[in-house]
Amino acid sequence: MPSLLSASSPTRTDKRVGGSFRDPCGFVFVRDGRVLRQVNKRYQSDYDQLIKSGLYDALVAEGLLVPHKELGVEEAAAPDAYRVLEPERIELISYPYEWCFSQLREAALTTLRIQKLAFERGMTLKDASAYNIQFRGSRPVFIDTLSFEKYKDGSPWVGYRQFCQHFLAPLALISYVDVRLLSLLRTNIDGIPLDLTAQLLPARTKLKPALLMHLHLHARAQTRNADEGMNQNATPRRKMNALGLRGLFDSLTTAIRGLTWSPQGDWANYYSETNYSDDAFELKRELVSEFLDDARPNSVWDLGANTGVFSRIAAEKGIATTAIDFDPAAVEANYRQCQIEDRHNLLPLVGDLTNPSPAIGWAAEERDTLEDRGPTDLVMALALIHHLAIANNVPLTRTAEYFARLGRHLIIEFVPKQDSQVQRMLRTREDVFDDYTQEGFEAAFETAFVIERQRAVSGSERTLYLMRRRVDAVD
Amino acid sequence: MPSSTVDREHLFAHVMSKLRLLPTDCDGYLDPGSGSYILQVAMAGLLGAAFALKSSWLSIKMQFRAKFAKRK
Numbered sequence: 229m230p231s232l233l234s235a236s237s238p239t240r241t242d243k244r245v246g247g248s249f250r251d252p253c254g255f256v257f258v259r260d261g262r263v264l265r266q267v268n269k270r271y272q273s274d275y276d277q278l279i280k281s282g283l284y285d286a287l288v289a290e291g292l293l294v295p296h297k298e299l300g301v302e303e304a305a306a307p308d309a310y311r312v313l314e315p316e317r318i319e320l321i322s323y324p325y326e327w328c329f330s331q332l333r334e335a336a337l338t339t340l341r342i343q344k345l346a347f348e349r350g351m352t353l354k355d356a357s358a359y360n361i362q363f364r365g366s367r368p369v370f371i372d373t374l375s376f377e378k379y380k381d382g383s384p385w386v387g388y389r390q391f392c393q394h395f396l397a398p399l400a401l402i403s404y405v406d407v408r409l410l411s412l413l414r415t416n417i418d419g420i421p422l423d424l425t426a427q428l429l430p431a432r433t434k435l436k437p438a439l440l441m442h443l444h445l446h447a448r449a450q451t452r453n454a455d456e457g458m459n460q461n462a463t464p465r466r467k468m469n470a471l472g473l474r475g476l477f478d479s480l481t482t483a484i485r486g487l488t489w490s491p492q493g494d495w496a497n498y499y500s501e502t503n504y505s506d507d508a509f510e511l512k513r514e515l516v517s518e519f520l521d522d523a524r525p526n527s528v529w530d531l532g533a534n535t536g537v538f539s540r541i542a543a544e545k546g547i548a549t550t551a552i553d554f555d556p557a558a559v560e561a562n563y564r565q566c567q568i569e570d571r572h573n574l575l576p577l578v579g580d581l582t583n584p585s586p587a588i589g590w591a592a593e594e595r596d597t598l599e600d601r602g603p604t605d606l607v608m609a610l611a612l613i614h615h616l617a618i619a620n621n622v623p624l625t626r627t628a629e630y631f632a633r634l635g636r637h638l639i640i641e642f643v644p645k646q647d648s649q650v651q652r653m654l655r656t657r658e659d660v661f662d663d664y665t666q667e668g669f670e671a672a673f674e675t676a677f678v679i680e681r682q683r684a685v686s687g688s689e690r691t692l693y694l695m696r697r698r699v700d701a702v703d
Numbered sequence: 704m705p706s707s708t709v710d711r712e713h714l715f716a717h718v719m720s721k722l723r724l725l726p727t728d729c730d731g732y733l734d735p736g737s738g739s740y741i742l743q744v745a746m747a748g749l750l751g752a753a754f755a756l757k758s759s760w761l762s763i764k765m766q767f768r769a770k771f772a773k774r775k
Contacts, residue, residue: 250732250733251732252732253732354731354732354733355731355732355733377731384735384740384743384744384747385735385743386731386733386735387733387735388735388739388740388743389735389736389738389739390733392739441742441746445742446738446739446742448738449738449739449741449742450736450737450738450739451738452738453736453737453738453741454737454738466744467744468743468744468747469747469751471747471751471754471755472743472746472747472748472750472751473747474751474754475747475749475750475751475752475753475754475755476743476746476747476750478750478753478754478757479750479753479754
């Protein structure tokens with residue numbers, strides 16, 4: 229991570245946030261655990277317009293923009309500061325390639341809503357990056373206060389290309405082709421290229437006027453004019469009238485609203501598929517609740533959370549909870565349920581533990597790994613260990629080491645070989661897992677954790693553990 | 704690339720330039736993309752007209768609904 233010395237105090241060391249360097253109007257930095265945003269003097273008139281026009285208040289009142297406190301310029305981390313802001317903290321920064329379909333769709337609609345409100349007050353979004361949206365539970369919120377600029381009459385929307393690449397392209401690809409194409413956002417940090425999108429989409433999408441215009445024709449226009457940015461001449465540009473811009477925002481909104489996705493098969497499976505009797509399931513819920521009361525974490529990452537049944541136990545205790553699962557359908561079900569419940573402290577995310585989110589972007593510092601966004605107070609790994617150890621051949625000690633890097637406490641369920649789910653996994657392959665026993669599990673995890681409590685889940689073959697990370701388990 | 708394709712691309716750029724559809728400056732930090740810029744301006748009339756029609760239709764529908772609700 230790059231760091232810089234504070235302008236006001238040469239002894240104070242601040243850390244610039246890795247992804248905050250493209251816009252010369254300011255940057256985000258971390259000081260003593262506080263996240264601050266410096267507004268540079270070149271952004272002064274736009275910032276004043278944001279505040280004086282009432283746009284900031286309107287957006288904050290609607291919960292669309294993260295609120296901030298203004299601090300004095302003596303808090304600046306570099307010269308040329310106009311303001312220093314302290315935005316309300318987001319519990320966990322997440323990225324578009326970790327969202328389910330509905331999260332990305334909500335983020336897109338929020339961006340368009342903000343753009344419309346800004347336009348009514350003589351301003352516009354100067355970018356439309358999906359990374360500008362974060363989630364407070366089920367609610368999307370815009371975090372880049374410096375994205376607003378005064379609208380110049382006749383200008384088109386500068387963020388149009390980015391909006392289509394970051395939102396419309398992935399949503400259309402999921403809706404018409406396959407949910408797994410969301411991972412293209414991980415390999416394309418500025419959104420999915422439109423020429424690739426147009427190639428992957430079925431021909432019938434050309435019959436949808438909005439998709440024809442914003443994706444297919446857009447891709448062709450980009451290819452044809454790829455070099456024109458270098459070839460600027462003195463010809464005055466043709467104007468874009470206000471009605472045309474309103475039409476553009478409306479057309480994009482209609483396009484996004486028209487895209488839907490539901491997993492194949494029955495939704496109900498995602499709510500009811502368990503390997504427990506009702507009594508054993510209830511006991512497991514009680515034990516998880518008890519263990520959470522013992523550990524008293526402020527934050528929980530529930531790994532392999534499925535639809536978030538156990539994540540909700542933590543969330544209902546007021547704990548900031550992140551529910552991570554590799555199945556986009558389970559995460560979709562969880563998020564839709566969060567919307568119904570209007571959850572403010574439960575964030576469902578898509579994540580594959582066997583291939584977690586990497587550090588990406590410039591110098592691999594723009595987007596952090598999951599681990600770099602931690603550690604969390606407590607990791608939950610329920611009905612997960614057999615998937616890692618047997619389905620993915622991850623040795624138990626390696627899992628223990630990784631979990632110790634992710635969290636200070638651990639609630640983990642051991643699923644023995646006698647369990648019907650493990651039996652099913654072993655049915656089609658050779659059992660090469662000699663160490664996969666309860667004793668082997670405890671020995672492996674005691675290299676990184678201290679076992680504080682353990683209880684058999686009667687009515688099942690399984691055992692639930694509460695563990696505390698050893699002081700020397702991580703550097 | 705075949706020369707005929709290059710010629711066609713240059714001709715397209717030339718026509719767009721004459722039609723004053725190409726961006727000439729960029730105040731923001733983000734490159735809006737020439738193709739994206741051109742497409743927006745080219746479609747502005749159509750998008751604006753569609754939006755105006757839709758808004759009028761919605762307004763007429765609302766008025767009818769309001770009248771119908773009063774009668775009930």
